[in-house]
Amino acid sequence: QVQLVESGGDSVQAGGSLRLSCAISGSTLSRYCMAWFRQNGGEREQIALVHRGETTTYADSVKGRFTVSQDNAKKTLYLEMNGLKPEDTAMYYCAAGHRTLSMCTSESTTYLDHEGQGTSVTVSS
Numbered sequence: 001q002v003q004l005v006e007s008g009g010d011s012v013q014a015g016g017s018l019r020l021s022c023a024i025s026g027s028t029l030s031r032y033c034m035a036w037f038r039q040n041g042g043e044r045e046q047i048a049l050v051h052r053g054e055t056t057t058y059a060d061s062v063k064g065r066f067t068v069s070q071d072n073a074k075k076t077l078y079l080e081m082n083g084l085k086p087e088d089t090a091m092y093y094c095a096a097g098h099r100t101l102s103m104c105t106s107e108s109t110t111y112l113d114h115e116g117q118g119t120s121v122t123v124s125s
Contacts, residue, residue, distance in 0.1 A: 001026050002024065002025070002026040002027045002096060002113075002114045003024070003025045003026055003114070003116075004022055004023070004024055004094045004095070004096060004114055004115060004116035005022070005023045005025075005116055005117070006020060006021065006022050006092065006093065006094045006116040006117065006118060006119040007020070007021050007023075007119055008020040008021050008119055009091075009092060009118075009119030009120040009121045010121065010122075011121075011122040011123075011124065012084055012121075012122070012123055012124075013123070013124055013125075014084060014085055014086055014123055014124065014125050015083060015084065016084050016123070017080070017081060017082045017083075017084065018081045018084065018121060019078055019079070019080050019081070020036070020078065020079040020081065020092055020094075020119055020121075021076050021077070021078055022034075022036075022076060022077040022078070022079075022094030022116060023074075023075060023076050024075050024076070024077070024096065025075070027096075028072065028075060029053055029070050029072055029075060029076075029077060029096075030052050030053045030072060031052070031098075032052065032096040032097060032098065032112075033049060033050070033051050033052070033096070033097050033098065033099040033103070033104035033109075033112060034049070034050045034053075034070070034077050034094070034095070034096050035047075035048065035049045035050070035094070035095045035096075035097075035104075035109065035112055036048045036068065036077075036079045036092060036093070036094060036095075037092070037093045037095060037110060037111075037115075038088075038090035038091065038092045038093065038121075039090055039091050039093065039118075040089060040090040040091070044110050044111075045059065045061070045090075045110075046059055046107065046109060046110055047059050047062055047066065047079070047092070048062070048066060048068045048079065049104055049105050049109060050068055050070065050077070050104075051099070051101045051104040051105060053070055053072070055101060055104075055105060056068055057105045061087075062081075062088075065081065065082050065083045065084075066079060066080065066081050066082070067079075067080040067082075068080075077094060079092070081121070084121075084123045085123060086123045086124065086125045087123075088121060088123050089121060089122050089123050090120075090121060091118040091119070091120050091121075092118060092119050092120075092121055093115050093116055093118045094115070094116045095111065095112035095113075095114060095115040095116070096112055096113065096114045096115075097112030097113035097114065098113065099112070
């Protein structure tokens with residue numbers, strides 16, 4: 001049973017930085033399409049997708065500010081967020097699923113097979 005646990009969410013001032021973590025158990029990161037999504041109210045947005053630890057794509061809204069990395073030994077996926085803006089305020093979710101490269105990196109991918117409980121990020125102006 002794959003389980004994902006996010007952590008690192010906090011309240012910060014605009015311009016600040018945070019690093020979110022996603023620990024996976026029951027499997028390894030390199031087997032999956034891994035993703036960071038965020039949701040604010042009813043709107044769900046794809047932030048970054050990583051296909052088997054090799055190919056990474058970012059949403060235009062975070063490109064140049066957010067960076068995904070992973071530590072396979074620690075079985076943890078990270079999301080480094082810099083230059084935070086109030087519009088980055090949301091619940092952030094880590095997700096994993098078996099997808100081909102094209103499906104994994106598709107702009108239409110907003111859900112995968114497994115997802116954590118989320119971690120909250122609030123950015124104040």
